[in-house]
Amino acid sequence: MNIVIIGAGNVGYLLAQILSKQHSVTVVERDKKKFDYIINSLNVGGINANGASPRILNQLLNEKTDLLMAVTESDEANIFACMTAKRLQPAVTTLARMRDRDYTFGDQLENYLSVDCIISPEYIVASKMKEIAMMDNAIDFEEIEAVGLCLAKFRVGPDNRHGIQGIALKHLPLPKKCKIIMIHRTSQKGMESIVPDDDDYFIVGDEAVVIGDRESLREFDRFLSPHKKHRDILVIGGSILAEYLLEMLSEEKVSVRLIEKDEARCQELSKMFDDAIIINDNGTDPLVLRSQDAKNTDVLICTTNSEDGNLLSCLVGKHLGVGKTEAVYTKGDYRDIFRMAGVDAAIGYYGVVANEAIRQTVPEYEVLMTMESTTEEFIGLTVGPRCRIKDKTLMEANFPERTNVALIITGTDIIIPGPEAVIKEGDTLLIYADKMDIHALEKLFGTTIPITP
Numbered sequence: 001m002n003i004v005i006i007g008a009g010n011v012g013y014l015l016a017q018i019l020s021k022q023h024s025v026t027v028v029e030r031d032k033k034k035f036d037y038i039i040n041s042l043n044v045g046g047i048n049a050n051g052a053s054p055r056i057l058n059q060l061l062n063e064k065t066d067l068l069m070a071v072t073e074s075d076e077a078n079i080f081a082c083m084t085a086k087r088l089q090p091a092v093t094t095l096a097r098m099r100d101r102d103y104t105f106g107d108q109l110e111n112y113l114s115v116d117c118i119i120s121p122e123y124i125v126a127s128k129m130k131e132i133a134m135m136d137n138a139i140d141f142e143e144i145e146a147v148g149l150c151l152a153k154f155r156v157g158p159d160n161r162h163g164i165q166g167i168a169l170k171h172l173p174l175p176k177k178c179k180i181i182m183i184h185r186t187s188q189k190g191m192e193s194i195v196p197d198d199d200d201y202f203i204v205g206d207e208a209v210v211i212g213d214r215e216s217l218r219e220f221d222r223f224l225s226p227h228k229k230h231r232d233i234l235v236i237g238g239s240i241l242a243e244y245l246l247e248m249l250s251e252e253k254v255s256v257r258l259i260e261k262d263e264a265r266c267q268e269l270s271k272m273f274d275d276a277i278i279i280n281d282n283g284t285d286p287l288v289l290r291s292q293d294a295k296n297t298d299v300l301i302c303t304t305n306s307e308d309g310n311l312l313s314c315l316v317g318k319h320l321g322v323g324k325t326e327a328v329y330t331k332g333d334y335r336d337i338f339r340m341a342g343v344d345a346a347i348g349y350y351g352v353v354a355n356e357a358i359r360q361t362v363p364e365y366e367v368l369m370t371m372e373s374t375t376e377e378f379i380g381l382t383v384g385p386r387c388r389i390k391d392k393t394l395m396e397a398n399f400p401e402r403t404n405v406a407l408i409i410t411g412t413d414i415i416i417p418g419p420e421a422v423i424k425e426g427d428t429l430l431i432y433a434d435k436m437d438i439h440a441l442e443k444l445f446g447t448t449i450p451i452t453p
Helices: 010-019 032-041 054-060 075-088 108-112 121-133 214-224 240-249 263-272 286-291 307-320 334-340 349-361 435-445
Strands: 002-006 024-028 045-047 067-070 093-097 117-119 138-144 149-155 178-187 190-194 207-212 231-236 254-260 277-280 299-302 324-329 345-348 376-382 403-409 428-434
Touching: 002 010, 002 075, 010 024, 010 032, 010 349, 024 032, 024 054, 032 045, 045 054, 054 075, 067 075, 075 093, 121 138, 121 240, 121 299, 121 324, 121 345, 121 349, 138 345, 149 214, 178 214, 178 403, 207 214, 231 240, 231 307, 240 254, 240 263, 254 263, 263 277, 286 307, 299 307, 307 324, 307 334, 324 334, 334 345, 345 349, 376 435, 403 435, 428 435
Parallel strands: 002 024, 002 067, 024 045, 067 093, 093 117, 231 254, 231 299, 254 277, 299 324, 324 345
Antiparallel strands: 138 149, 149 207, 178 190, 178 207, 376 428, 403 428
16 A cells, blocks of 8 residues: 555654555654654655645645545644545545544544544543443453454452452353453563463463453453442543543443643533533642542543653552552553553553554454553454465464464354364454464465554
């Protein structure tokens, strides 16, 4: 594909980094410093100019251009770039990054403003945060829209309801409509990845990656520990992300309080959300969190635009006894910092955005971003005529040790396979795999897999 990316910020850089491995990519960025960095570090073409300019787009676009991705910080610039691109080259597919809720409501952009696909970073992150908040033991969550299923990671705590530690999985009353596809276990050697069979078992501290629909994943969560009938959630920061989150939480049976230090923003949010308590104060102050009865709060969610502030609020919340902490970060270095600090669920903003964009542009692979804090990918591979494992069972396929086939999609069915399942040409296998094993999978399937950075 020939792809034009407007904007070389964190989102644009990630997209260019991933897509340039298999496609011809041209990046347009008006900031000289950002432009020089992306040109010098990636194998892409580039123009140091305003990507929303009709003159620049007229120079760039031609009948060979397949996709234009407008991912600048400005919603309006992204919309205008897509509209102009459609006028110049009607056949080009346009994708726009949108932040403001006003632009993501309904179908106005697709129907009237020539935008084929919308990516709303705040909406995606808020959706993940909401799903994680509604499950006591979940620490990560991904939706697989193509098959109507979800992927979640759960941490096995010391208060699990069935006393499951050390009991073989085949003897546990696990929900039938979900599958455990990986267990991460910390040992003296570091983090181990275990592809489980019936004789494997859980120990406290394990992280289990599970696939299923929303209800079966919530059922798995209830299997791990009993649920409260009502959930109390405290949100720190009145960002656009928080707007989406409060809107989503209004559909659940929860009590929501939000702390925001800007008084005008508090008044604005109070008008938007009648069922949430909006508090004008500093959410990083231990006295404020203590006064809000943090020790009896089920989930503390930090949605400010400051990683330092989010980290501090989570640390204070943990000290005061909050049940679970969630935070968003925009800089990659903070992923490990948040994890080492004990934040239960740290969500990478730009990783989520890049993941969504890749799913829109490379649908044949259904590549999901690496699950937070691991080195694994969830990918879809179709069995072609050159595939070495065609007509073999999963047991005979000789997959890499850290690889597990979660689902097989046939022409009519979605199957959670057992070891005797036969792999047929035309089937699509949804595979959870370590990045280290991608090359081995490429050999087995006779294809190239675009892994994420």
